[in-house]
Amino acid sequence: MNSKKKGPPKNLAAGRPPVLHRAKSISRTATKALINKHHLLQKRKRQAIAKGDKAEEAAIDAEIEALGGLERYQEASLQGQRHDRGGDSSRVLMQWLGTTLSSHKSESGRCLRMLEVGALSTQNACSKSGHFDIERIDLNSQGEGILEQDFMERPLPRDESERFDIISLSLVLNFVPEPKDRGEMLRRTTQFLRVPGRYIDSPRLAANFPSLFLVLPAPCVTNSRYLDEERLAAIMKTLGYALVESKTTQRLVYYLWRRVRVCKGPGPAFPKREIRSGSTRNNFAVVLS
Known part of the structure; x- marks a missing residue:
């Protein structure tokens, strides 16, 4: 795995799974678990980079490597992409x-x-x-x-x-x-x-x-x-x-x-605001400033 450290993501590529054209077969349950874990680690890594915490960043890199590194994540990403996309939308x-x-x-x-x-x-x-x-x-x-x-x-x-x-x-x-x-x-x-x-x-x-x-x-x-x-x-x-x-x-x-219309101004803001509570909820949000 390339250990070169990068700054916080500046474009959309940082949020998309990488592409590997020859993915091995991974069970659906294992695929979901691995992708979720990797995304969590990547989020923690961005936070560590933002804080300048080199020790935490290195520890997270070690966790990613223990999961099989980038190669294993690429396999899961491509397999998971198939499940997520539900075929041809x-x-x-x-x-x-x-x-x-x-x-x-x-x-x-x-x-x-x-x-x-x-x-x-x-x-x-x-x-x-x-x-x-x-x-x-x-x-x-x-x-x-x-x-x-x-x-x-x-x-x-x-x-x-x-x-x-x-x-x-x-x-x-x-x-x-x-x-x-x-x-x-x-x-x-x-x-x-x-x-x-x-x-x-x-x-x-x-x-x-x-x-x-x-x-x-x-x-x-x-x-x-x-x-x-x-x-x-x-x-x-x-x-x-x-x-x-x-x-x-x-x-x-x-x-x-x-x-249906062309917006002339910025319009009302939509900040990140909780609208449903519960421990099983996810944190997906869309914010308009």
Whole structure:
């Protein structure tokens, strides 16, 4: 394991699991336990670095090594990513939009522009549908057709031609380390979407676009101390979004948010505030400053 010490994470890559293309088979229970333990150790390590506690940092590095080091964590991360992602989440999006997209394609012959953040494959349901012109990015590109890029460092669109009809943010927000950075990621999506009202000549498109497809592990919303669906909806409303579709399964929550207005000012703040108590709750939060 590389023992070089680094400062506090400055970009989203610090919160995402690394990629290893040939993962060994790990049981689901062991995968979850190892990933959770590693994330806890990484959080403690960031705190130790922030305090300048070299002894604590070295002790945490030793714990990580005892777990099998980076190689073992990479194996668990890739395996866990499969479980967490619940297969191809874009199938749900296609179920919601299939009829609308088919009508649009037959009438205009044009594809809609999609930005897929955290793309894993070029062969998912959206890619195969033929309805989207897709630009795919990921922090750790896993293949041709996926640009290695941090969404938070992506250059802003210069004009409307560089904006998108829809952004896919599937199991990306939960890998962002800090709550305030999650809020900023959601805020930043609005800068890459087309302006509301563009689809005035197509009522079906206007009912669904421009939009954000957001997927999270279900416990982030259903079992968090700091976030529930009501608070998430309030945050999204502040950013100019309205809920179009939603679906909750045992593992995942899926949302389609339509951008309905352009926000002129910063809007109300959403600090980290406990809304549900209990020892079994998790600490997932989204903060808007």
